[in-house]
Amino acid sequence: MQWQTLDSTPSLLPLYWRAALKRKITGSTLPEHGLRCRVSVNPRAIAAYRKVCGFADSPMLPATYPHILAFGLQMQLLTDKAFPFPLLGLIHLSNRIRIHRPLGGVGDLSVGVYAHDLRPHAKGATFEIVTVVEDALGLLWEAESQMLCRGVKLDGEAVDNTLQVPGPTIELTRWKAPADIGRRYARVSGDYNPIHLSAPTAKLFGFPQAIAHGLWNKARTLAALGEHLPVANIEIEVEFKKPVRLPGEVVLMSSAAGSSGELELNGTGDIQHMLGKWRPIA
Known part of the structure; x- marks a missing residue:
């Protein structure tokens, strides 16, 4: 895995333009690099997220909040020229998070994202977007989101993991x-x-x-x-x-x-x- 380190979280507007313009499948292999950057946790942004999602006030970050910190990196990864599938039209099949240590007193974090595990599916192909969040002590939180891209042709048997x-x-x-x-x-x-x-x-x-x-x-x-x-x-x-x-x-x-x-x-x-x-x- 080759990591590309960014100076800051990507700006979303240009990535939405990129996503809107890409409508075709351009390959059948995933890029072998990931993206990462340092992020600071913004208390006002967390408060707004809590309100929309129904979380009570707490010294702990909401269990799902690191997804928000990683979203810009995920968008950059999925709209990159090297990424073979169009972002619009991907279907989110499943999501797994692991919280290794309590998400309290969290400030400056390293967030990384990459895609892996491309495999055939009855309706196309699936892959996972992996997100890892680390603090000064090491791995804090990680997630895998399984995505489906319809219409991709891959060799091999589709496996049912429901x-x-x-x-x-x-x-x-x-x-x-x-x-x-x-x-x-x-x-x-x-x-x-x-x-x-x-x-x-x-x-x-x-x-x-x-x-x-x-x-x-x-x-x-x-x-x-x-x-x-x-x-x-x-x-x-x-x-x-x-x-x-x-x-x-x-x-x-x-x-x-x-x-x-x-x-x-x-x-x-x-x-x-x-x-x-x-x-x-x-």
Whole structure:
């Protein structure tokens, strides 16, 4: 792995232009370099993120917040000329985070991103975007997001890695996903994908109405689980199923059981939006 170190987090506007202009698959191998830079944690930005995602005030960073710190680097990686797939149209299948140590007293961090694990899928090909966050003591937090690019032809057999349906769960809580949550989450995350912003922009990409960001669904869920989850030595994995159409209402089902447990996010008519589990890091 070759690391390219940037002086600062990339500016998003030029990267959105780059994403809009690239519509074709240009290859079938992933670049062998990653991007990294130093970032400073901004308390006002964290407060705005907490409000949109439902996290209570705490000396700890929200478990999903490092995604926000890494977003510019991810955008730069995915819109680079060397990256073979167009960013618009990628489908977020799953996300796993590992919190190695408590996310308290966090200031200056090193954030790195790279892509790996390209493999065939029944509908194209999948790959993982890996994010690593380090502080002065070493690895603090890491994540893998599995993405699907339709229409890619790769040799080999597609492997089904879907999560199993959770065991017995009970309703923990429910909440409404308001019509403007995609725009509100975009303002705190930088993720202005048109499918999340409004019905007219979502229709351009084949959706009848706007859908909630997958990582907002995960963040809102972890905010609701709050006290049930350990603050460190935890791996939290979710698989995104049917999108949450906006506006909508969802029900969080969970086994809510300390160091390990399972969760399910459902919509009306038993639509399954997200499946997940958490456990100690192996």
